[in-house]
Amino acid sequence: MKNTSNRHFPKKTNTYIQSTFAVNPFKIPRNYRQLILEHIRVPPKITFNGKGFICALITSRCHVGCAHCMFSSNMAEKRNSFNTMTSTRVDRLMKLVTDSKTDFLLVSGGGEGFLELDLIEHIAKKSTASLTWLVTSAFWAKKNENAKKILKKIYCAHIECKKNNPSRKLCIRVSIDTPHINQLHDAQACKFQHIKNLVYFFENTHTLQKDFFLQLHSLEGEEALIESLRKMLNAEKLPPTSEIHTAEKFTEHAITLKMPSGYCFEVTFAKLLLSDTAVDLRNEASLTDRISIWEKDAFINQKGLAGSHLNIDGKIGCDMLVVYDGRVAGGWQSEMPDVPINIDVDSYQEIIAKSFNDPGVLATIERGLSYRFKIIDEVNKKASLRAKAVNIRDYTSSILLEEDTTKLYYTVRAIQDFIAEGRLSSDSINWPQPLAALIMTSKEDLEYLYNSAQYDIIRQFEETEPGFSELSKAILDYAQNLDSKALLKVAHNAAGSNWNLDKWRLLLKRINNGWYKIHSWNKTELAHIHEIEQLIHQSLSNSAGIYEGLSRFNFHQPQDTSKNLTP
Structure with a gap:
């Protein structure tokens, strides 16, 4: 979509701009953002009338310690209600899944969910999603008896849920790559022992069952590892059998392994993210691959519309991220970090309302990530660069919009485009005068205000x-x-x-x-x-590293301790 032209917001002189505002709005950006959230509502065009997608991280903690973990998950912090979902919070998550008509629930990494087996069982018993993935390293499957015990518990929970949801499916998705193998491998045992135990369990008890199944998830470049596993299992390599990898949830590529008995399971491959929460932007040579990986996923795999789940029937559902302390991105990669949304207090209807009521979030959900980057590049190209280079998609918005001045600038420019589109009439809305003056300021004058504020x-x-x-x-x-x-x-x-x-x-x-x-x-x-x-x-005796889990910092919603300056 084109940005607004000077026909709507003509350029003024710097003297006029300085006399219009008692204080440069970009010196008190949080005040103006709050005014916008209180006074401006844009009627949404988009409607979430289709099935949704939720990625839920139920804990940040993991004891495996893989070097390539994009969240740097560890056990440094004791279990608490911030880093691990409570049973009450999981109940709220399950209600969100139902109310949002979520078709796909991915209980993913960010921590090892199977450290919280009671919560995993609870999800297996209560999830109304058509397909629920339970992601794990399968550390618990190294001993065959333990693997059987846990899988039987999950299967029983799944069968209990099917009484009311007969078409639902449950997938045990196991991460398999060299770092996981190296961390989990016992020197005395086969390096694939935990995988063998899982494969043989499903082969022996669920060969023909389509609603409770195993899936292995690997990384591009690990094909030799999977080939080694195939040979050990004496399995046959076949093309993938599920359309989900291209139709609903994009996967770089997939194969099917067929056991001599006829039992089949899939192996999917994702691209390795080069994650770093403080990536060095001065090293231009290292940024090319990072940005390429991020942009391929965002603009090709996600079609630039990360906050929406595009169904194969043409309908649109919401794509949400739910974090272990209850925080929600009402539109994945589209949220504003200064608007708290949490399943502890917000229903699905309230999550959508908070998302759509923020003009910045609504603009991103409707117009896509490219639109947002284009506007932010007008004043803060470093923000766009770092958001991509960090290579953690869940952090995109929080890093891109970390600076309060950038939040304000993007929101104002999005509102201007809504006015130009005819979805807001600045003449008929009773806005406070300073807010109205800011909204009617030209792009060039907004850039001048942004840069002259020197608010860093x-x-x-x-x-x-x-x-x-x-x-x-x-x-x-x-x-x-x-x-x-x-x-x-x-x-x-x-x-x-x-x-x-x-x-x-x-x-x-x-x-x-x-x-x-x-x-x-x-x-x-x-x-x-x-x-x-x-x-x-x-x-600190080198004993304390920077905490980089998914994170108190990247989702931080600050308390303003500055002097309250009224616009």
Whole structure:
């Protein structure tokens, strides 16, 4: 879709712009975003009248420790109601699946779901999705008796659910690749022992059953590993038998393995994501592959419409992400990080309302990811670059729209396009005068306001992160006198405070790697950032790394501690 023209929003002089606003709106971006959310509603054109898709992460914790894990999942944090769903939250998830007419539920990685076997059984018993995938490393299947015990429990739960949902299907999807094999392999046993136990169980008890089945999920480049497995099983390689890989949920490619008994199961292949939550944007040579991988998935596999699930019957359903603490992306990769949505308090109807009531989210869901990138590139190309280069699709919106000024700019430009399209009439809506003035500001003048505000991520953290102002001051002092005592004192005071220090260290790492345009610190101060992050790391005896699980930071919804400036 074309962006609005100057015919709708003519350019003004800088003097006129400066006299229109008592305070540059991009110096108080959260105030204006709040005004927009309170006063502007765009009638949606899109209707979710088709079957939906939900990816649910029920825990962030995993003990396997694969080096290629895109979420860096680990067991560093004790089990709690943030990092692991409660049974009540799973009940809310199941209600969301039903109310949203979800056709496909993917209980995925981000942690090892089978560490929470009670929750897995609960999902197997209650999911009304036509197909539910339960994703696992199958660490629990290394011993044959244990594999049988767990699979029988899940099957019984599945049969219980089929009493009311006779057509539903349940898939045990096992991740198999070299890192998983290396981590799970016992030296005394066959490296495929856990896979053998699973295959033989399904072969012996569910050969002809289509509604409870096994699927292996590997990575492109691991074909030799799968060929080794095929030979060990004495299986025959055949083309894939399911249309789901191209019609409903895209898979790079798939094969079928047929056992001598006639039992068949599929192996699917995905592309390895080159994930890094603080990827170095200064290293241009390393960015090409990362961006190519992200763009292929977003613009070819997802057709640029990640927030919608396109059904084969032409109807559209919602594509949602639900995280272990209950947070929801009402439109996958389309959400705004400053609007909290959580299944603990929000029904499906409220999730959709919150998503559609935000003009920025609605614009992304309806017009696609390319539209959003094009607008944000007008003022913040670094944001677009890092959102793709991180290579974690679940983080796209939170990283792209991390800066409050970028959230505001995109929202205003989207509203302008809605006005140009005739879906809003600025004359008939009673907006507060400062908001109306901002909405009617031309693209060129918006860019001028955005850049002249010089409101950067440092200022944002100082206003929204309690304690960060002290660290910022200590960093400036260190750059002048190279005395680390005050710096480390601030760091140690924050070390035990709700992951604050981890959050700040991740910010410092990102600043050093060229993520932002910084105004608050000069070149001399910025030149010390890597050194400062290393000093903090060493002072903690190298025992604490930056917490990079799916994450308190990338979904952070800050509390504004700044002085309340009214537009």
